[in-house]
Amino acid sequence: MPLNRDLMLLEVLTSPEAQRRGSLGVARVAAITGLDQSVVSRALRALEAEGVVVRDAVSKGYSLGWRLPMLVAPTAVSAVMRLADGVMRELATTFPDGIQSVVFLRNNRVFLPYNLSGGRVFPDEPWSGKGRPAFCTAPGRALLCDRTPTELRRMYPDGLPLEEAPHCTVRTVDDLVKVIQRARADGYAATDGQYQPGVVGAAAPLRDQAGTIVAALNVTFTHLPATQPERQTELEAAGRTIARTVNSASKRLGWIPFPIA
DSSP: OHHHHHHHHHHHHTSHHHHHHSOBOHHHHHHHHOOOHHHHHHHHHHHHHTTSEEEOTTTOOEEEOTTHHHHHOTTSOOHHHHHHHHHHHHHHHHOTTSEEEEEEEETTEEEEEEEEETTEEEOOTTHHHHOEEGGGSHHHHHHTTTOOHHHHHHHOTTOOOGGGOTTOSOOSHHHHHHHHHHHHHHTSEEEESSSSTTOEEEEEEEEOTTSOEEEEEEEEESOOOSSTTHHHHHHHHHHHHHHHHHHHHHHHTTOOOSSOO
């Protein structure tokens, strides 16, 4: 029954109505399937935790997630991954000394399927298996930038796992709310030694046609000025460039920024 139910939910999210609207809320999915709303809500949350569906932070509607194409067609490259690969290579041209990554969010952790450096693709070992904490990394903050303060507090009911990031200056959930709000306003997130000393990066969110963040594109920098404020100035300039590049990619996925310029 759970498998049949989950397949039914996924079929609803592939319907013409779902494609037209970009996402469907729990009440609408329940009305279409005839299932109880509480059952639909629990099932969709479980599928979201596995990356099979994603939930829009604004509309609260669900759409198909980044992981589904990889599960049902492992030999095919999903549109998001195909686009992300092109963006990584574009960023590699702009930042030839950097390491480019496509990053996904799952259970408050970020996962980097692969990196690109000097035109060479390589897995993100040993982190590809267990991921990294999202709150202290640039791609993690980019992936969280649509979360409301309430959602962030729900994500970390016991506070931030500071034992994994002892160098992070963000020490409380309230601190995290502020940096996420800054990332949302800037269109990118940047960190300098927040996860571990010497690791400097900037990332921007990649959005689908519904405006849902489906991935982040990150650049880790290996050559920046050693002294402030030059270092900060270059990092901020790089972040703006990354945001412009990734926003252009989001538009190719069908995202229309609001307000429309």
